[in-house]
Amino acid sequence: MAIITTKNVEKFYKLGKTSLLALKNVSLEFERGDIACIMGPSGAGKSTLLHLLGCLDKPTKGEIFINGANVMEMNDDELSLFRNSSIGFIFQSFNLIPVLNVYENVEYPLIIGKKKRDKEKILELIEAVGLANHIKHKPDELSGGQRQRVAIARALVTEPEVVLADEPTANLDSKTGEMILNLLLKLNEEKNTTFIFSTHSEAIAKQSKKIIHLLDGEVKEIVYA
Amino acid sequence: MFSIIVGMIAISIVNGFINYSMWGLRESMIRSGIGHFQLYKKGYLEREEDIAFGYLIDNYKGLLKEIYRTTEVSFVAPEISFNGVLSSGEKSTIIIGKGGLKEEEEKLNSFGEIVEGSFFEDDSFEVMIGEGVAKKLKAKTGDTLTLMAPMKGGGLNAIDVVVKGIIRMQIEEYNNTILISPLKLAQDLLGVDGVDRLIVMCKDTENATKSEKDLIEFSKKNDLELKSWKDIAVFYFQVKDMYNTIFLVLFVIIMGVIIFSIANTMTMNVYERISEIGMVRAMGARRRQILLQFMLESSLIGIIGGFIGVILGYTVASLVNLSGGIYIPPPPGNAKGYYSMIKPDFVNVLLCYLAFILTCIIASIFPARKAAKMEIVEAIRS
Numbered sequence: 001m002a003i004i005t006t007k008n009v010e011k012f013y014k015l016g017k018t019s020l021l022a023l024k025n026v027s028l029e030f031e032r033g034d035i036a037c038i039m040g041p042s043g044a045g046k047s048t049l050l051h052l053l054g055c056l057d058k059p060t061k062g063e064i065f066i067n068g069a070n071v072m073e074m075n076d077d078e079l080s081l082f083r084n085s086s087i088g089f090i091f092q093s094f095n096l097i098p099v100l101n102v103y104e105n106v107e108y109p110l111i112i113g114k115k116k117r118d119k120e121k122i123l124e125l126i127e128a129v130g131l132a133n134h135i136k137h138k139p140d141e142l143s144g145g146q147r148q149r150v151a152i153a154r155a156l157v158t159e160p161e162v163v164l165a166d167e168p169t170a171n172l173d174s175k176t177g178e179m180i181l182n183l184l185l186k187l188n189e190e191k192n193t194t195f196i197f198s199t200h201s202e203a204i205a206k207q208s209k210k211i212i213h214l215l216d217g218e219v220k221e222i223v224y225a
Numbered sequence: 226m227f228s229i230i231v232g233m234i235a236i237s238i239v240n241g242f243i244n245y246s247m248w249g250l251r252e253s254m255i256r257s258g259i260g261h262f263q264l265y266k267k268g269y270l271e272r273e274e275d276i277a278f279g280y281l282i283d284n285y286k287g288l289l290k291e292i293y294r295t296t297e298v299s300f301v302a303p304e305i306s307f308n309g310v311l312s313s314g315e316k317s318t319i320i321i322g323k324g325g326l327k328e329e330e331e332k333l334n335s336f337g338e339i340v341e342g343s344f345f346e347d348d349s350f351e352v353m354i355g356e357g358v359a360k361k362l363k364a365k366t367g368d369t370l371t372l373m374a375p376m377k378g379g380g381l382n383a384i385d386v387v388v389k390g391i392i393r394m395q396i397e398e399y400n401n402t403i404l405i406s407p408l409k410l411a412q413d414l415l416g417v418d419g420v421d422r423l424i425v426m427c428k429d430t431e432n433a434t435k436s437e438k439d440l441i442e443f444s445k446k447n448d449l450e451l452k453s454w455k456d457i458a459v460f461y462f463q464v465k466d467m468y469n470t471i472f473l474v475l476f477v478i479i480m481g482v483i484i485f486s487i488a489n490t491m492t493m494n495v496y497e498r499i500s501e502i503g504m505v506r507a508m509g510a511r512r513r514q515i516l517l518q519f520m521l522e523s524s525l526i527g528i529i530g531g532f533i534g535v536i537l538g539y540t541v542a543s544l545v546n547l548s549g550g551i552y553i554p555p556p557p558g559n560a561k562g563y564y565s566m567i568k569p570d571f572v573n574v575l576l577c578y579l580a581f582i583l584t585c586i587i588a589s590i591f592p593a594r595k596a597a598k599m600e601i602v603e604a605i606r607s
């Protein structure tokens with residue numbers, strides 16, 4: 001059974017009196033443990049699709065099922081709870097909380113979800129992303145690669161079934177980008193977490209089991225590795 | 226937070242200043258002859274003005290003993306009051322006189338300042354006169370003056386008295402007319418044996434009401450009527466109302482500044498943290514969690530800022546008090562200025578502190594709602 005299914009999903013944005021079609025008739029399936037990559041030029045609808053898959057936004061038409069649950073039928077509180085327990089996010093600009101240190105940033109999703117704050121598990125994750133010596137450091141004391149690693153640990157701390165990564169290596173140099181990608185692949189292997197990337201990066205595409213090409217909001221091609 | 230600290234300092238100091246001023250005014254009235262309670266013969270207060278000395282308490286010595294026995298009072302001063310004329314030979318002036326016992330009168334007029342000489346002795350022909358009276362008559366201590374007053378049975382009596390001391394009372398009008406004589410001298414002058422009032426002084430004003438019930442019972446039993454200082458010192462309550470209004474206006478202005486300042490700060494805070502709000506919502510925070518977070522942050526600003534303000538306010542007040550206070554020139558109608566201390570009332574300051582925290586929370590509602598209602602995708606993109 002697919003962990004995420006989209007059926008005829010469409011998304012319009014209203015821009016004054018006109019409306020912009022961002023996604024058109026998108027039907028996809030993602031399996032548990034998948035490494036999928038959404039590619040396409042700027043404006044193709046990659047981020048929009050990722051936001052819909054992550055329950056950050058709702059489609060204008062169509063349906064999205066995650067683990068069999070219809071996202072369209074959930075209210076805001078249910079979606080929040082769902083995001084906290086089932087989905088992890090990694091963004092291009094890291095989006096760490098500047099006043100919190102590495103440990104606190106990783107711990108934060110557990111506080112939001114009122115979940116048990118297992119110190120050992122948090123430290124284990126921080127160690128897994130190679131930041132054991134930077135636990136007390138604030139984001140502004142870390143390099144770009146280190147910040148993205150904090151974001152990865154934060155995305156994984158609630159043990160989500162799906163991690164959505166929006167251009168995770170775009171702001172990093174190639175060496176750091178490669179290191180981050182290897183880390184994500186390792187975590188996919190160890191925890192069977194589903195990773196869905198939105199990217200321009202060929203390096204990420206090469207490692208993906210499924211590549212979805214978008215153009216002008218439509219799925220043009222799906223390539224399986 | 227700065228505006229809250231400054232606001233709380235200002236509130237503490239203004240409250241302390243008003244509190245001390247009101248305490249000073251109240252005590253100056255009570256300890257300038259009014260006392261905490263006054264007991265009169267029943268009917269005295271409604272008496273006809275032309276019936277002189279018709280309502281005297283003749284058995285006052287026995288009553289004094291009973292008051293001391295039945296109530297917890299500091300002391301009781303028997304007094305007889307009269308109007309008269311004091312003459313130096315060259316000049317004369319109208320006086321409002323009262324006869325009393327030395328020890329009790331000294332304590333009863335403890336807020337008056339003896340500027341020359343000392344208090345009279347009982348069973349003497351010595352008197353104390355107000356500074357204004359002395360000025361009018363160009364009299365000084367040791368001078369002999371003639372005191373004239375209407376007697377009980379009619380006719381005018383006159384006695385030569387010696388100025389033993391000159392006293393400066395707080396109220397100027399009082400200062401220009403007051404004469405205090407030994408009780409015996411006043412009784413001899415007026416041709417009476419009794420007194421027209423018993424002035425009761427309690428240990429302190431805060432606990433005076435505890436004695437009121439006993440004194441009411443006592444007055445009923447002895448055919449007397451009772452008046453509290455609150456009934457007599459009408460001026461005090463007028464001034465108090467005025468000060469309370471000033472304080473309220475100031476409080477509202479400061480609160481207005483704080484509401485504006487907090488709302489502005491929190492709105493800026495929301496705009497600066499749009500991306501963070503988006504991320505936190507993406508991680509699963511509910512709208513009400515965001516709302517609560519911003520309101521909590523605002524209340525913390527109020528709690529911490531207000532607390533610092535209270536501490537600094539009390540520190541400033543202590544420094545002012547240690548330096549001897551702030552000199553206040555004589556208010557209208559008063560004979561002398563005074564050094565005002567700053568003594569904030571703890572309960573009032575605590576209430577203001579709580580109001581500050583509440584204000585901070587209220588001021589944060591609008592920006593917090595704005596943050597909570599933000600679309601996640603738009604927030605993350607910003």
